[in-house]
Amino acid sequence: MAKGLYQKIKKHNLHRRLRIYHFLVYVAAAISLGSFAFCIIDWQGVYILVVGILYAMFSVHFVMEQHVIKKELARREALRAVKTETGI
Numbered sequence: 001m002a003k004g005l006y007q008k009i010k011k012h013n014l015h016r017r018l019r020i021y022h023f024l025v026y027v028a029a030a031i032s033l034g035s036f037a038f039c040i041i042d043w044q045g046v047y048i049l050v051v052g053i054l055y056a057m058f059s060v061h062f063v064m065e066q067h068v069i070k071k072e073l074a075r076r077e078a079l080r081a082v083k084t085e086t087g088i
Contacts, residue, residue: 006072018069021062028059 006014035052038044 006069011073011076014069014073018066018073021066021069025059025062025066028055028062032056032059 009017032052032055035048035055039048039052
């Protein structure tokens with residue numbers, strides 16, 4: 001998926017991205033829910049609904065990015081454990 005992208009980033013920067021994405025999930029979900037609520041309360045057309053769907057998709061995207069970063073961090077930790085075990 002994002003094989004080469006996250007392998008080049010340092011560990012502390014991956015943790016920082018993980019915290020940022022964790023925050024962005026809540027922001028995107030709040031905007032999405034607010035947009036859907038506004039669309040239900042006061043129908044202004046399709047544009048508000050499209051904004052809600054867009055931010056819902058952003059929220060899902062940020063969760064998937066968190067999953068990829070966690071897998072990369074776990075891979076690095078396993079690689080480090082193997083290197084220390086073998087003494088390389």
